[in-house]
Structure formats: structure tokens, C-alpha cells
Amino acid sequence: MTSLILRMAFxxxxxxPAWAQEKDYAATLPGLAGGFxxxxxxxxxxxxxxxPRALPVLQALQxxxxxxxxxxxxxVPRGAGYADAATGAPADPAGAEPVRLNxxxxxxxxxxxxxxxxxxxxxxxRGAAAEAIFRSRSAEDVPLLQAAIGREQDAGVRAxxxxxxxxxxxxxxxxxxxxxxxxxxxxxxxxxxxxxxLEARAAAPALAGPIEAAIARIDQSLAIRRAAETLFQGLSxxxxxxxxxxxxxxxxxxxxxxxxxxxEFVMLGxxxxxxxxxxxxxxxxxxxxxxxxxxxxxxxxxxxCGALLERGxxxxxxxxxxxxxxxxxxxxxxxxxxxRLAFGAQNREVISPSWMxxxxxxxxxxxxxxxxxxxxxxxxLVLALVFAAIRLTxxxxxxxxxxxxxxxAATMGIRTGxxxxxxxxxxxxxxxxxxxxxxxxxxxxxxxGTGYIIDSFxxxxxxxxxxxAGTLVGALTLGVVNKMLEPYAGAVLAKVFVLVAIMLxxxxxxxxxxxxxxxxxxx
Amino acid sequence: xxxxxxxxxxxxSGRLTLRLLMLGAVLLLAVxxxxxxxxxxxxLHVSDFIxxxxxxWITYAILALAIDLAWGYAGILSxxxxxxxxxxxYAIGMHLMRLIxxxxxxxxxxxxxxxxxxxxxxxxxxxxxxxxFPFALLMAMAVPGLLAAVVGYLAFRSRITGVYxxxxxxxxxxxxxxxxxxxxxxxxxxxxxxxxxxxxGMPLNTPTARSALFYASLALxxxxxxxxxxxxxxxxxxxxxxxxxxxxxxxxxxxxxxxHKLFVFVLSAVLAGLAGALYVPQVGIINPGEFSPGNxxxxxxxxxxxxRGTLVGALLGAFSVNALKTWLTTVAPDLWLFALGGLFVAVTLFLPRxxxxxxxxxxx
Numbered sequence: 001m002t003s004l005i006l007r008m009a010f011x012x013x014x015x016x017p018a019w020a021q022e023k024d025y026a027a028t029l030p031g032l033a034g035g036f037x038x039x040x041x042x043x044x045x046x047x048x049x050x051x052p053r054a055l056p057v058l059q060a061l062q063x064x065x066x067x068x069x070x071x072x073x074x075x076v077p078r079g080a081g082y083a084d085a086a087t088g089a090p091a092d093p094a095g096a097e098p099v100r101l102n103x104x105x106x107x108x109x110x111x112x113x114x115x116x117x118x119x120x121x122x123x124x125x126r127g128a129a130a131e132a133i134f135r136s137r138s139a140e141d142v143p144l145l146q147a148a149i150g151r152e153q154d155a156g157v158r159a160x161x162x163x164x165x166x167x168x169x170x171x172x173x174x175x176x177x178x179x180x181x182x183x184x185x186x187x188x189x190x191x192x193x194x195x196x197x198l199e200a201r202a203a204a205p206a207l208a209g210p211i212e213a214a215i216a217r218i219d220q221s222l223a224i225r226r227a228a229e230t231l232f233q234g235l236s237x238x239x240x241x242x243x244x245x246x247x248x249x250x251x252x253x254x255x256x257x258x259x260x261x262x263x264e265f266v267m268l269g270x271x272x273x274x275x276x277x278x279x280x281x282x283x284x285x286x287x288x289x290x291x292x293x294x295x296x297x298x299x300x301x302x303x304x305c306g307a308l309l310e311r312g313x314x315x316x317x318x319x320x321x322x323x324x325x326x327x328x329x330x331x332x333x334x335x336x337x338x339x340r341l342a343f344g345a346q347n348r349e350v351i352s353p354s355w356m357x358x359x360x361x362x363x364x365x366x367x368x369x370x371x372x373x374x375x376x377x378x379x380x381l382v383l384a385l386v387f388a389a390i391r392l393t394x395x396x397x398x399x400x401x402x403x404x405x406x407x408x409a410a411t412m413g414i415r416t417g418x419x420x421x422x423x424x425x426x427x428x429x430x431x432x433x434x435x436x437x438x439x440x441x442x443x444x445x446x447x448x449g450t451g452y453i454i455d456s457f458x459x460x461x462x463x464x465x466x467x468x469a470g471t472l473v474g475a476l477t478l479g480v481v482n483k484m485l486e487p488y489a490g491a492v493l494a495k496v497f498v499l500v501a502i503m504l505x506x507x508x509x510x511x512x513x514x515x516x517x518x519x520x521x522x523x
Numbered sequence: 524x525x526x527x528x529x530x531x532x533x534x535x536s537g538r539l540t541l542r543l544l545m546l547g548a549v550l551l552l553a554v555x556x557x558x559x560x561x562x563x564x565x566x567l568h569v570s571d572f573i574x575x576x577x578x579x580w581i582t583y584a585i586l587a588l589a590i591d592l593a594w595g596y597a598g599i600l601s602x603x604x605x606x607x608x609x610x611x612x613y614a615i616g617m618h619l620m621r622l623i624x625x626x627x628x629x630x631x632x633x634x635x636x637x638x639x640x641x642x643x644x645x646x647x648x649x650x651x652x653x654x655x656f657p658f659a660l661l662m663a664m665a666v667p668g669l670l671a672a673v674v675g676y677l678a679f680r681s682r683i684t685g686v687y688x689x690x691x692x693x694x695x696x697x698x699x700x701x702x703x704x705x706x707x708x709x710x711x712x713x714x715x716x717x718x719x720x721x722x723x724g725m726p727l728n729t730p731t732a733r734s735a736l737f738y739a740s741l742a743l744x745x746x747x748x749x750x751x752x753x754x755x756x757x758x759x760x761x762x763x764x765x766x767x768x769x770x771x772x773x774x775x776x777x778x779x780x781x782x783h784k785l786f787v788f789v790l791s792a793v794l795a796g797l798a799g800a801l802y803v804p805q806v807g808i809i810n811p812g813e814f815s816p817g818n819x820x821x822x823x824x825x826x827x828x829x830x831r832g833t834l835v836g837a838l839l840g841a842f843s844v845n846a847l848k849t850w851l852t853t854v855a856p857d858l859w860l861f862a863l864g865g866l867f868v869a870v871t872l873f874l875p876r877x878x879x880x881x882x883x884x885x886x887x
Contacts, residue, residue: 258686316872321686322600323871326827329820330867337860454697454816457690492701499698503677503691 025051026086032061032099033068039099040108047112055116057085062109067096074099115141118148118161127157134164141168142177163192170200179210186214189221228366230483236372238479239379240441243434244452245459245471246386250427251306252457253466254390254403257314257424258325261332262456263449264339265428268305269298269435270444271339274348288353291436298432305335306428310421332449340446347443356440371440378437382430387468389426399423462502478502541835552577552741556734574733578805580845581740585798587825587841588747588834593791594823595831596755597784598767600685603674603692604795605819606699607667611796612803612813613703614666616716617650618659619727619804623720636718637711647709656723663800664793670695671792672785679781679788684770693816700814715810722804733805740801744838747794751834754787763787764832821863827870830877839878 028049031042043061046054060066060076067075067082075082075091082093101109117129126148133141145165152158162184169181182200185193194215201211244266251259259265273294280290309331317324356371390396401409402419410416435448442448455478463474478498485494555577558569586608593599620635629639633646652658674695678688706712725732754760765773766780774780803809812818822841829840844866851859874881 258690313868313872320871322689323875325600325686325689326820326823327868327871330824330864330871333860333864333867337857337864341857454690454694458694461687461690490705492705496698496702499694503674503694506681506683506691 024049025053029057029074029086030072032057032066032074032085033072036100036102036105039101040105043105043108043112047108047115052116052119052121053085053088055113055120058109058113058116061099061101062106062113064098064101066099067093068099069096115144118144123154123157126152126154127160130157130160130164134160134167142172159188159190163188163190163196166193167196170196170203175207178207182207182210182214186217189218189225191222194218194222225366228362230487231480232366232368232372234480234483235476236376236479237483238476239376240434240437241452241455241459241479242379242472242475243375243382243437244431245456245463245475246382246468247427247430247434248456248460249463249466249468249471250386250390250430251424252460253471254399255420255423255427256321256403257310257318258321258328259309259314259424259427260325260329260453261309261335262328262428262431263451263453264332264335265302265305265431265449266435266438266452267339267444267446267449268302268335269432270350270439270442270448271343271348271435272298272301272432273350273436273439274343274444277350288355291350291353291356291440295433295436298436299429300432302432302435303425303429306431307421307425309428310424314424315417315420336446336449343446345446347445350439350444352440375437375440378433382433383468383472386430390468395419395422395426458499458502461506545835549741549745552581553738556730556737559730559734571730571733574737575805576849578733578737578740579802580842581737581744582798582802582805583822583825583845584838584841585740585744585747585801586795586822587829587837588744588751589791589794589798590822591826591831591834591837592751592754592794593788594826595833595837596760596767597763597787598684598770599784599788600689600823601692601788601791602689602816602819602823603696604791604822605816606692606696606814607671607792607795608799608802608822609699609809609813609818610667610670611663611799612809613710613716613799614653614659614663614796615800616719616803616809617653617662617710618656619719619722620711620716621650621654622722623718626720627718635711635716637714638709641706643709650709660800663796667792667796667799668789671789675785675788676781679784693819696814696819697816700811700816703811703814711810713811715808715812716803717808717810719804719807727804727807736801736805740805743797743801747797748834748838754790755834759783759786824863824867824870826877828866828874828877830879832876833879836877836879843878 025046028042028045031038031045034042043058046058057066057074057076065077066085069075069091073091074085075093075096076085078090082091082096083089084091114129114132117125117132120126120129130145130148133145142165145161145168149158149161149165152161166181166185166188169177172178172181182197185197197211197215197218201208201215244263247265248259248262251257251262273291276294276297277290280286280293286293309328313327313331314324317327352371356374358370360368360370360373362368388396390399398409398414398419399422401412401414402416402423406416409419434452438444438448438452442451459471459474459478462478463470463472481501482494482498485497488494489497555569555574558567559571559574561568586604589607590601590604593601593604623635625632627636627639629636631639634643638646653662674692678691683691702708703710703715704713710716719727721727722732722736725735755763762773762778762783766778766783770780825840825844826837827840828844829838830836844863847862848859851862870877876883
């Protein structure tokens, strides 16, 4: 359907010049029925005319399927029968014989076909033609390419055409044309343009100056693009860390409870996502929305687990952080093993909905994968949610009151035990939401959480315990620094460096980037 | 982390009973290799498996002692002691790799197989000297000790205590694990070291070597126990317990808390390194998986189960938890992690002083 519309639009676009060419086209065709010399001449002329109708004719000729009738008409195969090449009307092939080829005709055919493909209605074919011309690189193609660029609608094909044009102009005899091409290649700022310029530098030492300048310009724009991509990757890793660490910022940062099972809650959130996806699979209209649905589902599942853990076990260990650490580690092991037995040890796949797949190319050629972009958005949304919950709700107010002074909060009528359970459930639910995000970029397996728990603790310690701003800045900094180091040190060593750097950093600021000041800092 | 844990030394007859029990246990362990030499149909014959497993457990017990000294007495909960243990193991592993010499698969006179495989042309500088046993043994103590000194100095100086220190040590062992997994670290990457041939002229995997290593481990255990109990009963030990229970107060009384903590942490790391050095020749393999944070925390739970703050408790915990593990992983492998997780929960909630605490409660 779309291809038909495209084709019609294209034909419309071509209508004016095509009408002018009409006579030329029809006048050239009889040449194909003549001797070898005439055929080669006609082929070259058809190629130069750039009429799209010539393409099937020349293709038929190449395949030996073009027939010539006695009266100088040529017939092209169409469907089961034949048609007159000039009028397109059905024709009777009786008495017609195939047009024969010799080497000269074949050579002419190759060039003509390449040029004709430039006017093909199919963008892929036009791109291929641009590529072929780029490789053959002859100055004669310059006007042809200029015309093609003028009518090209597809941005990708146009870029390739322009590259091919610059390549053709680089071998042109005129120096000013060359300089112009060099300048445009410099502005294009792609790796291919750079390779082309390097080649040209070797061929034309006289133009070394402008070529060097153009290469420098390309290098600069490539460096900027690479930096932008690194930044994006860092931000996306940072928002993954942010999601994993936000829950900790609540349970560890606000409540001071160290929960080593936090990573397992993240893992449970990812499995909840998987479960919701499997449940939605049978309902076609719901299936694309299983991921948004799994956000509240994962939150509820892990929040319930968190409340259970706090009421059942952790509250007996308040004031004994080391024991809490060991106990929750044990709980984490039990959860992990239970999930392994229930779902199997192999990875489970959570499919990204179609609206999250693919890449977006930002201006300047920076490619951005959509699911990573969504994770950044999601991370910021969750951060806003946590901020609102702590600062703007009754629950947040009670939570802060209990943290600041438990006894006085209790005398004011706040049920501190309930607030503890809800705070812990809230933090655990945040872990579940992080699991939803992680299911999009990592394998959903029973030990999904172990890979993130140490990093998230580092984020909280680095950013400053009990500070949301610290968690945000800490997570994004760690993500970006990690990705910046990766090209130089490799992924693993980058991680090691970051860990060492944090250890050294907390030498200078033992309370983290955003240390709490005043009375709250003492506890 | 306040009060309640200061363990009064068992008085009078209790102490005597304890000593007799321990002597009995050591003697029982000491005859194991001899019983192994008896003919297989003898009623007292002990299988190779039991000898090698108990040899391994003895090194675990030394590791538990080391953790108990730092955690039970000085209140320093390190979740990275597995790293010191493994570093000691790697040091001796490097020596064992050098001793393979031209008997490797590739038959290179100097380079270990994995280096030939990875295209090394010559031995990296940090491998030099490891062909001498005393040097390797020194490194098995010095490397963990030095690492503990650096990490401990940085942490204790800026008063990083409690869970913060635990998390940092966990990050330390995690970072080491990641680093040692890399092939270009020059430590065999993923596969680590294995296929050892001999140690001190003894071909490994023979009864002689097994019992020699067994006795060496037992001797180190007895020595470490003596050293630890000497320390804990001295004035230094009292200061350590005081630091555990009220760090700020000890500091205000004029003690140099940082130095005391650093001393006990480094000593503990050196002991762990030595234990690792005896562990590796007995199991015949060392790889980066030993650095995994789970291993370290499992070792901490031995101490918690046995009863921290008592040296006997650490030993008891190491043997009993590992006996449970060996039994359960053969009977019902799926259940082991539930059991271990359950142990973490049960011990912290119901048995804060471990099995030793339970025993002394029952005795009363």
C-alpha cells in the first residue's frame, strides 16, 4: 500500500521532465532493434535520459528476454505475455526474435543500469546505485548525481548520494570543484567521508592543506558525537543504578536498615514482570501493555515481601546493624534459591513492547536506543515519586518524624511500628520497580540482583546516606564515569577503578557527597 | 553493637573441661592420617575423603579464627576475609605453577600453560621469585597483610565503622574477583591455577603429601589458636573488646583506637592468607570464584553459628557448618542454600552468642 502511494508520488514528481523526455524515449527505442553499434548507442542514450521506464527494458535486454519485432518495435516481457516497450500496450510476440548482445553492448548496459537505478522508485535500489557510483567514482557522474540529489526525498539515500557526489568531484579535473567537495565532506562528519579524504590526500598532495582541515573538522565532530553517545550510555547506566539505589536510599538511607536482600527484591520485580507478561499473553489487546501493567504489580509484590520481612524479622534486630546485615543476606539466599526452584535457573526473557524498540537518531548523528531512553525517563519519574512521597504526603511526614525522633513521634500519636513497616515496604517496592526496568536490559535470572547490590550500596554511600539529591548525583556520576573509563580500561577494570575511587573518595568525605548536617547527622 | 557480648571466661572446672575437650579434638584429628594408612578392611580405617575433607576444614577453621579475632573481639565485621584467604592461596598457587616447569601440556620450560596459551613471551615481573618456596610463603602473608593494612588504614583513619566498613570490604573482594577474572591480569583468568604437580619435593595427591599438608594445617591451627588466645587474654585483648563495645569512650580514654584496630585487622588478614596457602595445595585448584562475596559472608556465618567472641566458638562453627554443608549437598543439594539462609536468620535472631552460648545456657 505505502509502496504504491510512494510510487505514485514519485511518478507525479517525475511527470514534468518525463513528459519532456517522452519523445526522446520513444525515439530511442527503435535503436535497440538495429545492429550492435546502434544497440550500444541506444543503451547509452537511454541511460543518460534517466527515464524510469527504460529500466525494465534494459534489464530484459541484459537477461536476453527483450524481443525485437520486424517493424522496429521492441517488446518487453510483462507477466506471462509481452508488451510494447514504447506504449506499454500488450503485444503479440509471434514473429519477434530476441535482441542479441555483444561485449560492447554489455559494457554500455552496466553503466546505463547503474544510472537508471538512481531514478528507481525504490529507496533501497537508489541507495545501492549511490553506493555503486561511489565505488566506481567517475567525474562523468557528477551532473547525474546532482540531478538525483535535487529530487531525492529520503534523507539516508541523500546522504549517500552526496557522499558519492563528493567522491566523484574529488576526481574531477577542476581544483575549485575539488575544494568544494572537500569542504562538504568535512561538513558531513562521517567515518566514510574521513576515509575518502585520507585516500584523496594520498592522491592529491597539492590539496593537503584543505584536506587536513576537513579531516580535523570531521575528527572534531566525531569526537563530539562519541562523547555524546558515551554520556547517554553513562546516563542510562546511571539511571539503572539510580533505580536500584532509590529503594536503598529509603531503607538504608532513611531508616538505617541495611537490607542485603535488596538485590533479591529487584530480582523479584523482574520475575513479576515476567509473570505479568505470561498472564497477558493470552489476551491480545492487553499484551502490548503488559510492561506498564507490571510496574504496579512488581511494586505490590515486593512491597508485600518487604512488609513481611520487616514485621517478621528485621524489627527484632533494630539497633543491631551488623546482625541485620547478616540476617537479610540469609533471607536473600533463601529468596534466590526459592526463585531458582520455582522458575528454573535458566534466563527468562521479557520482551520489550514495540513502542520501546528501535533506535532514535538525534540531530548530529547520535544514535540512542529507545529502551535505554525509557529507562532514563522511568528513573527520573520514580525519583520524582519518591521525592513527592517523602515531602508531600502524610506518610512521608510521619516517616520523617519517626526517623528524627521516634519517641516524640510516638507520643504525638504516630504508630511508629506501622510507619516502619510501610517505609520498608515502600523501599522494597521501589526495588521491584527497578526490577521492571532491569528486565528490559538484562537477563532475568535468579542472580540478577547480586550484580547490582554492591553498586547500589556504593551509590548510596558515595552520594550521602539519607539524601535523595546525593543518590541522584551519585548514581549518574558513577554511571557516566564508568562508561567514560570503559573505552580505555575495559568494562571490568573500569568497575574496579570506580570502586577504588569511591573508597578513596570517602576518605575525604566519609559522609558522602551530600552529607546531612545538624542534628539529624548524629544518629 | 552494644554490650551483652562481653563473654566472661569460663571459670574453674568449666575451663578445664573445655581444655580437655579441645585437646581430645586435636588428638582425634591428629590420628586421622595414621588411621588412613591402615588396611582398607580394618574397622578403624579412615577413607581418603575424610582425611582430605578434614584437612580442608582445618584451613576453614583458621579462617574462622581470623574472622572471630577481628569481628568477635574488635567488632570489625569484614565481609572480605575470603579475599585475604584467596590471595594467600594465589601466592602459593603461583609457586605450585612454577614448580610444574616443563611438565605442562605445552612443555614450556618456564611459562605456565595458560601463559603459553595467551601468548606471553616471558614471565611477568610479579611472578619473579615465586619459584622459591620461602618467598611464596612470605607473599602469602605479606600480600593479604599489605592489602588489609592499606584498606584498614584508609577506613579506620576516617572512622569508617560498622556496616560501612563491611560494605567496603565486600566491594574490595568483589573488585578483586572482577580483576582476577581478567585474562590479562596474568593469574590464569577464569580458570585460575590447577594441575599442580608437587610441593617441597613431594608429589601432591599421594598419601604422604596429604598427611604432611594435614599436619601442617593442624599445626597452624594450634599455633593460631594459641596466638589468638594469648592476644585476647592480654591487656591488648581487653582494649579490643572495649573498642568493640564503646569505641568513642576508648578513644577519649586516650587509647589509639586506629592503631589497635589496624593491628588486629592486619593480623587477621595474615592468618587468613596462611589458611588459604594451606587450602590450595589440598584442594588442588584456585580460581577467582573464591573471591566471590558469598564465600566471605559464608565464613562469617561459621563464626556466628559457633559463637563469636569465643575462639572455641569459631572453630566449632567452622567444623559444624561445613559438616552440615558436606552432608546436605550430597543428600539434598537444593536444600543447602535454604539451610544456609535459614542459619543466617536463626543465628542472628535466636542465637546471638551461637552454639557456645547455647551450651553455656544449657549448662546453667
